[in-house]
């Protein structure tokens with residue numbers, strides 16, 4: 583439920599009510615629809631549990647606040663880009679300055695925690711309880727905005743909100759959202775998700791044939807940009823166990839990393855990651871590079887895992903590194 587309140591700009595109570603300031607307390611360029619949508623983007627970043635926490639569990643302080651806000655805005659930028667609503671749905675708070683810096687592929691830098699959180703948010707947007715209501719509401723808003731724009735006059739105070747309505751970009755020929763939504767450039771030819779089978783180019787995302795000359799869709803990832811040291815997906819939550827043969831040279835070289843499960847050996851875990859994996863910490867707003875402490879002695883299971891393979895890409899999706 584959305585209510586208008588005198589003592590807030592925008593806040594949630596963790597019990598299903600979103601309070602937004604009254605019209606008289608908003609600036610001329612504030613858009614009520616944008617403010618509600620922005621709050622929903624916070625819920626996408628913070629996940630479904632945030633429905634039960636005041637202000638989505640955010641306290642507007644602490645070292646994690648800025649990148650979570652940036653993640654919200656990146657997701658907002660992509661979702662509004664699908665419908666030509668970036669100007670109408672531009673935020674107006676202190677974070678407007680960050681919004682104005684967004685351009686190009688806003689999801690390309692996987693070392694930025696806000697990018698990883700935005701990707702996770704965008705994946706949630708395709709699932710209930712957000713889907714299909716959120717996309718339907720954006721599409722309906724785009725239709726209303728297109729009509730309203732026809733009647734706005736330059737002298738009208740509200741005109742700035744209506745003069746930036748873009749036609750929604752056509753969907754990519756594969757059926758996926760167009761690259762214009764995320765700012766992705768490139769083509770299917772250079773995309774990590776394209777593979778060749780029986781003489782045809784196919785896409786692991788769209789699960790269909792693609793023409794390598796097609797421009798990038800929203801989910802494009804440049805194949806050369808895949809980098810294990812900014813990923814580590816297969817060594818952390820994507821897979822829960824690394825089994826090791828008793829004949830593997832690692833057994834003699836690195837026995838302290840092994841657990842004997844009776845019928846098999848596996849590398850010990852440290853939380854949700856391999857105990858040999860270091861890095862991936864947020865320092866000065868960036869994720870540190872991953873590194874394997876036993877890389878030269880790693881077992882056959884790890885050596886056989888290939889960068890850019892279907893398993894690799896699946897691992898990246900599982901940890902939220904890929905759309």
Ligand code: SF4
Nearest residue numbers: 756770773776785799
């Ligand atoms: S994910 Fe890559 S290969 Fe698939 S349609 Fe998009 S750009 Fe093309």
Ligand code: SF4
Nearest residue numbers: 810813814815816894
């Ligand atoms: S092989 Fe793939 S999933 Fe594993 S660390 Fe490298 S890029 Fe990530």
